[in-house]
Amino acid sequence: xxxxxxxxxxxxxxxxxxxxxxxxxxxxxxxxxxxxxxxxxxxxxxxxxxxxxxxxxxxxxxxxxxxxxxxxxxxxxxxxxxxxxxxxxxxxxxxxxxxxxxxxxxxxxxxxxxxxxxxxxxxxxxxxxxxxxxxxxxxxxxxxxxxxxxxxxxxxxxxxxxxxxxxxxxxxxxxxxxxxxxxxxxxxxxxxxxxxxxxxxxxxxxxxxxxxxxxxxxxxxxxxxxxxxxxxxxxxxxxxxxxxxxxxxxxxxxxxxxxxxxxxxxxxxxxxxxxxxxxxxxxxxxxxxxxxxxxxxxxxxxxxxxxxxxxxxxxxxxxxxxxxxxxxxxxxxxxxxxxxxxxxxxxxxxxxxxxxxxxxxxxxxxxxxxxxxxxxxxxxxxxxxxxxxxxxxxxxxxx
Amino acid sequence: xxxxxxxxxxxxxxxxxxxxxxxxxxxxxxxxxxxxxxxxxxxxxxxxxxxxxxxxxxxxxxxxxxxxxxxxxxxxxxxxxxxxxxxxxxxxxxxxxxxxxxxxxxxxxxxxxxxxxxxxxxxxxxxxxxxxxxxxxxxxxxxxxxxxxxxxxxxxxxxxxxxxxxxxxxxxxxxxxxxxxxxxxxxxxxxxxxxxxxxxxxxxxxxxxxxxxxxxxxxxxxxxxxxxxxxxxxxxxxxxxxxxxxxxxxxxxxxxxxxxxxxxxxxxxxxxxxxxxxxxxxxxxxxx
Amino acid sequence: xxxxxxxxxxxxxxxxxxxxxxxxxxxxxxxxxxxxxxxxxxxxxxxxxxxxxxxxxxxxxxxxxxxxxxxxxxxxxxxxxxxxxxxxxxxxxxxxxxxxxxxxxxxxxxxxxxxxxxxxxxxxxxxxxxxxxxxxxxxxxxxxxxxxxxxxxxxxxxxxxxxxxxxxxxxxxxxxxxxxxxxxxxxxxxxxxxxxxxxxxxxxxxxxxxxxxxxxxxxxxxxxxxxxxxxxxxxxxxxxxxxxxxxxxxxxxxxxx
Numbered sequence: 001x002x003x004x005x006x007x008x009x010x011x012x013x014x015x016x017x018x019x020x021x022x023x024x025x026x027x028x029x030x031x032x033x034x035x036x037x038x039x040x041x042x043x044x045x046x047x048x049x050x051x052x053x054x055x056x057x058x059x060x061x062x063x064x065x066x067x068x069x070x071x072x073x074x075x076x077x078x079x080x081x082x083x084x085x086x087x088x089x090x091x092x093x094x095x096x097x098x099x100x101x102x103x104x105x106x107x108x109x110x111x112x113x114x115x116x117x118x119x120x121x122x123x124x125x126x127x128x129x130x131x132x133x134x135x136x137x138x139x140x141x142x143x144x145x146x147x148x149x150x151x152x153x154x155x156x157x158x159x160x161x162x163x164x165x166x167x168x169x170x171x172x173x174x175x176x177x178x179x180x181x182x183x184x185x186x187x188x189x190x191x192x193x194x195x196x197x198x199x200x201x202x203x204x205x206x207x208x209x210x211x212x213x214x215x216x217x218x219x220x221x222x223x224x225x226x227x228x229x230x231x232x233x234x235x236x237x238x239x240x241x242x243x244x245x246x247x248x249x250x251x252x253x254x255x256x257x258x259x260x261x262x263x264x265x266x267x268x269x270x271x272x273x274x275x276x277x278x279x280x281x282x283x284x285x286x287x288x289x290x291x292x293x294x295x296x297x298x299x300x301x302x303x304x305x306x307x308x309x310x311x312x313x314x315x316x317x318x319x320x321x322x323x324x325x326x327x328x329x330x331x332x333x334x335x336x337x338x339x340x341x342x343x344x345x346x347x348x349x350x351x352x353x354x355x356x357x358x359x360x361x362x363x364x365x366x367x368x369x370x371x372x373x374x375x376x377x378x379x380x381x382x383x384x385x386x387x388x389x390x391x392x393x394x395x396x397x398x399x
Numbered sequence: 400x401x402x403x404x405x406x407x408x409x410x411x412x413x414x415x416x417x418x419x420x421x422x423x424x425x426x427x428x429x430x431x432x433x434x435x436x437x438x439x440x441x442x443x444x445x446x447x448x449x450x451x452x453x454x455x456x457x458x459x460x461x462x463x464x465x466x467x468x469x470x471x472x473x474x475x476x477x478x479x480x481x482x483x484x485x486x487x488x489x490x491x492x493x494x495x496x497x498x499x500x501x502x503x504x505x506x507x508x509x510x511x512x513x514x515x516x517x518x519x520x521x522x523x524x525x526x527x528x529x530x531x532x533x534x535x536x537x538x539x540x541x542x543x544x545x546x547x548x549x550x551x552x553x554x555x556x557x558x559x560x561x562x563x564x565x566x567x568x569x570x571x572x573x574x575x576x577x578x579x580x581x582x583x584x585x586x587x588x589x590x591x592x593x594x595x596x597x598x599x600x601x602x603x604x605x606x607x608x609x610x611x612x613x614x615x616x617x618x619x620x621x622x623x624x625x626x627x628x629x630x631x632x633x634x635x636x637x638x639x640x641x642x643x644x645x646x647x648x649x650x651x652x653x654x655x656x657x658x659x660x661x662x663x664x665x666x667x668x669x670x671x672x673x674x675x676x677x678x679x680x681x682x683x684x685x686x687x
Numbered sequence: 688x689x690x691x692x693x694x695x696x697x698x699x700x701x702x703x704x705x706x707x708x709x710x711x712x713x714x715x716x717x718x719x720x721x722x723x724x725x726x727x728x729x730x731x732x733x734x735x736x737x738x739x740x741x742x743x744x745x746x747x748x749x750x751x752x753x754x755x756x757x758x759x760x761x762x763x764x765x766x767x768x769x770x771x772x773x774x775x776x777x778x779x780x781x782x783x784x785x786x787x788x789x790x791x792x793x794x795x796x797x798x799x800x801x802x803x804x805x806x807x808x809x810x811x812x813x814x815x816x817x818x819x820x821x822x823x824x825x826x827x828x829x830x831x832x833x834x835x836x837x838x839x840x841x842x843x844x845x846x847x848x849x850x851x852x853x854x855x856x857x858x859x860x861x862x863x864x865x866x867x868x869x870x871x872x873x874x875x876x877x878x879x880x881x882x883x884x885x886x887x888x889x890x891x892x893x894x895x896x897x898x899x900x901x902x903x904x905x906x907x908x909x910x911x912x913x914x915x916x917x918x919x920x921x922x923x924x925x926x927x928x929x930x931x932x933x934x935x936x937x938x939x940x941x942x943x944x
Contacts, residue, residue, distance in 0.1 A: 126489050128433075128496060173672065180431050181675055183492050184623055187433070191620050192668045195661035238802045245801035245808060246787075246794045253777050253788050259739060260775035262759035263768075264855060265792025269758075274798065304615065308500045311493065348508065351501035358494045359482035391490045 073376050088225045100221035104293050106333040107228040111286035113314050113329035114239050114322075115279045119167075120311065120392055121320035122248065123275035124255030125174060126183040129190025130310045131302040132170075133280045136193070137163040137287025138297045139204045142212035145292075152215030156288045163284015164277045166193075171276030175269060190307050198299035209298035212291035228289055235282060239322065242278070251275045305347055311392070312354040318366025320390040323373055327365050362391055402531035407649035408642065409537050410621075412544040413603055415641025417622035418629060419551065420595040422637045425626070426568030427588035428480065430491040434499040436622060438593045439600025439614035441502055442468040444510050446601045447517050447609065457520060465597040472593025476586050484585075499615060506611035514613075519606035536606040543602060548638050555634055564588065568632070620664065621648060624671040630684025639682060644670070688715050689748075690859050690891045691736070696745035698735055705731045706915045709745070713859075713908075718885060718892040720902040720923065723912035724935050729895045730772060732912070733861055737769050738762055749859070764792050768857030770848050772864050772895075778837040782828060782847050785836060786819035787812075789851035819854060826850045841868045853884070862894045866901060874898045878905040903927055911935070 091099045112134060119125050137159035144155035170189055174182055198204050205211070218227045242248045250271045253261035262268055291297045309332060317328015335346045357364050366373065417436055424432040442464040449460035475498060483491045519536035526533055555561040567584045600614050621644050629640025647670060648663040655662035674681065691713040698706045706728045713719045721729050734740045736747050738759040747754040754762055769775070776785045795811045823829045826846055836844055845865060852860065866874040878901045884890055896902050902909060903923040911918045911926060913935045919926055926932055 126493070128493075173676075177675055177679075179489055180492055181627075181679065183489060184431060184627070185672065185675065188620055188623075188668045188671055192661070192665055196659065196665045199660035201660075237804075241804035241808075242802050244812070245804075246791050246796070247798055247801040249784065249788045250791055252780075253791075256777045256779060257775065260771060260777070261788070262739075263737065263763060263771075263775055264789050264851075265760045265763035266788075267758070267760045278802075304612070305500060305503065308496055312497065312500075315493070345504075345508070348501060348504035351497045351504060354497040355479055355494055355501070358486070358490055358497070359479060391487055392493050 077376060085229065088222045088229075091222070097221050100225045101293070102334055104221070104225045104228045104289075106330045107225070107232040108286050108289050108293060109313065109329040109333035110232050110326055111235055111282055111289070112310050113317065113325040114235055115282035115286060116310055116314045117320065117322070117325045118239070118242075118251075118282065119275060119279035120314065121325075121390060122243070122251050122255065123272065123279075125275070126179075126392060127186050127279075128183055128307055128311065129170075129186040129188070129193065130283060131307040132190045132193035132197075133163045133167045133283035134287040134290065134306075134310075135198055135297075135299070135302040136166040137284030138212070138291035139198060139210055139287075140284070141288035142210035142291045142297045143203060145213060145215075146211045152218075152292070156285065159288035159291075160281045160284040163282070163287060164280040167276040167280025167283065168273055171273045174276065175272060187304075187307075190302075190304070194299060194302045198302060204297070204299060209296050210291075212295050212297055214292055214295065224293060228293070231285065231289060235285070236322070239282075243322075247271070247274065308354075309347060309350055312350050315392060316350070316353045316357045316364050318364030319392060321364075321366040321373075324364050324366030327369075331365075358391070403649040403653040404646065405528055405531050405533060407646035409533070409541050409645070410649060411642035411645025412541055412548070412638070413599055413618065413641070414621050414625040414644045415548060415638035416544050416595055416599045417618055418626040418637035418641050419548075419634060420592040420599075421622055421626040422629075422631060422634055423564075423588055423595070424592045425631050426634075427564070427585060428491065430488050430495065431623065432592060433492065433496040433619070434475075434502065435592060435596050436599075436614040436619040437499045437502045437612065438468050438472065438596030439598075439603070439618075440506060440609070440612060441471065442597030442600040443517055443604035443609045443614070444506055444611075446604070447515055448510075450518070451515075457518075461520070461601045464601055465594055468597035468600075469590045469594040472596075473586055473590045475593075476589035480585065480589060481582070503612045503615070510611065512611060514608035514610035517604045517607065517609050534606060536602075540602040543598075547598065552635065560587075620671075621645075621667050624667050624674075626681075627671060627679075628674050628681050630681030632685065633681065633683040636681055636683035643682075689713065690715055690717075690750060691893065692746075692748040693732075693736065694746050694748070696732070696735060696742050696747065698731065698740055698742045698744075704915055706735065706742070709912070709915075709917055711910050711917070711920075713891055713893050716885060716889065716891055717907045718881065718894065718905055720906035720909040721893060721895045721912065722897070722899075722902060722909060722926070722932075723918065727912040727935075728915040729912055730863055731915075733769065733863055733895065736861065737767070760792070763855070766856075766858035767861065768852040768855050768859070769861040770852055770863050770865060772867065774836075774844050774848050776836050776844065776848055776851060778844075779835060781833045781835050782823065782839075782850075783816070783819055783832040785847065785851050786823065786832075786854050787815050789854040790815050790818060791855075793856055822850050822854050842873060845869070853888075858889070858891065860890055860892045860894075862892065862896075864895050864897060866896065866898050869898075871898075871900070874901045875904075877901070881905055899927065 088100055088103065091097070112130075115133070116127060116130055119127050119130075140162040141152075141155040141159040144150050144158055145152055170186060173185055177185060199206060214224060215227075218224045250261065250266045251274070253264070253266060254268055254271055258268060313328040313332040314325055315328075317326070317331070318324020332346065332350055335349065361367065363370070417439070420435045420438075421432060424430065424435070445464035445467055446460045449455045449463060450457055453460075455463075479494055479498065480491070483494055519534065520539055521535040523535045525535065526538070553561075555565060564584065564587070567581060596614070599618070603618075604613070622641075625640035625644040626637055627640070628643055629636025629638070644667060648667055651663045651666035655666065659665065689712050691711070693709060693711040696706055696709040696711075697704070709728075709732065711719075711721075711732075721732065723729055731740065735742045736754065738754065738757060742755060749762070749765060749767065752765070763769075777788060780788075794815060796805075796808045800808050820829065820832065823832055826849070828843070828847060828850055831839060831843065831847070836847060839847065845868065849862075849865065866877050869877065881892065881894075882905060885892060894902075894906070906923050908920070909923050909926040910920045911929070911932050913931075918935060919929045919932050921929070
């Protein structure tokens, strides 16, 4: 055994050796460390010698970037974020109005991306009918505002709730079905939503569509863009916190090793449904913003192409990676704007990009720019260990 | 109501045809081919272009269209399906959905988003069967597809190649050892599936208007349900399932109140959920 | 006093009777061994106790409470911890993340708070991390805390799994071949670790094992399964010399201890 210095358990502070105390309030780990001696340490040393591990395989002992390095990284991020926040103030005239519209749409697509990422990325499910949840949110919001004449905020919340319910319904089915059959059901679910649910004239205005006026105080494009920005930021925060909490860990554990997750006390049924519900909330809220952005919701928008666009923008961006979702979503939302082309080509490019991603570049765009992302996270630009890459429906590790 | 039964049977054989393609790919690659119906749309558009724009003979247009779509299936298998041999099945399924999307977009870009009429193969007034007017095109479709179904039945049970296809799906490793190449088999299966889809497209599209994605929009969900109802790994089941779904849909259209939009579709969805929850192996499939 | 009482356990899979008429009990603070040739039904037995399978007959009682019918995660919160033959961890995640997952059941904040990062959440996360590091430290795994489990050698993965199951604060440990892949020296060291853990944490252990010297050295009682049925039970020394047990293992490399 070479350089490693292990903290010898006996160096820790003394703890009562009374067995009664063990089952009381004392943390067993303390007791074990103090009293059990070096048994475990010896064991791991044995294993290392036997298997020839003589070097730490983790990055734990790496020092990370210097203070200056952190300032550079954080500073750059801050500048980019401030740039995005300030940009709407500088959009003037007609061209500015268009930019504001696209900005709002881009942000809304990011919300959709987060929604898909929770379900397909973290939970490992498949969703080819996701437009159903978005549409439910959109139509709910439109109806509540224009027919029930309630405030936008009520509509917004109810859109999230209705999105959650529509997703949870599918979640119940997903408890019994897996893989290909589930995928088929999600496709069918989306189709039924488009042709049946969204065509009930009394609720959705039938062919003409439902009106969804802008909320008071956010009627201009700039104001609405800022509203979208705020909501997107809030949902990004929620997604971030969820991942770093027991909920996020549980959902991911179920995806990767369901048996083992159950053995750690995770309620599989509850957390699977929770994943669908969270995904549905995001989709519904996004749907509400979508409706009020366009100010008109039509059933025809929620077709197979839309469903697949939602999935592919996340897969192409990089499944499971929040930055990937950001990139993929904005890219597909803004593609027509960037290339000044008819949105006709967007879906085609999207389909080709999807096929390329699935067959060759499995980590999506996020994997391609991984060195840059790593740098921002405090690592170095040079490639170190293999990062794990997610495929829809598959396990995390790709050799 | 008799009208709807007759229509149900005619629609049924179309669902049966598409379902056969789906079952074929499922047996060969253990995946659902979401592009199955779209092969039909492509074939219909190709036939339209050749007949209306290039003024080629109708029959030639149809045959060439189907062959070209077969070629398309062959190419897609080499380019995409091969790369995903060992990928999770859901990944492959998403890929087929991507293919469907790409095909739809290409149709829109090349052919325009509007519907165009594809004339029927046989002009003429319809005949009355059981009190309902059936066009010659519909009769042709029915007869052709029943004939095709019988031919496929013979192919898969009596010919060497057909039996080899079935063997591959049962036991891929063993069949390799015996000398049947899995790669060649994969090419064959996907080409054949594309051909079946193409045949469906030119037969069904004729006599009406075709628009980009029409086969997928109108028939894919029904075809899948038919395949599952018949038994996702049963080829004869596909035709049985097709007829069941055809009848369900059209009778549903008859019985369901018109106030429910897309009623027949909803009914098919209900059947799909029911069968997957209650008897996932379908009517003729083997219990897992 | 019995911690685990299994009576007349039986399970069929289609036509195959994987377990039949199995009676087994584990008393407080015992280390009980479960041995038998491959395919005897040992892991199936574990799965029945944990609720992964529903037995066709019999009952499984934990400290007097009937387990059959309870979902797996519920059984875990009652104090049972279980390891797997093929390593029950999320292999694509780092060791430390697995340690946090393992503490799921005792994580002290609600689902709703998880989405907002409230101070109680942050505080509890810090506590979980501290617990995790202490256990990793004790096991000598601290240097690997950020290593992805799949990148570790097999023996260390096994140790990590032990660390994880300990993190969940169990009273009753069910270990499925914890020393598979280990050398005799490692297995011996593991045995010592187990005995000390039992003493300091008041653990009761049921262990599926193939390392006969380990079983003899460490177990208080041993059950032997063959073809889904109990072949023999008794003290380790008796079992080791039991003619039928030896016969069952003939052909297995560990037949002669």
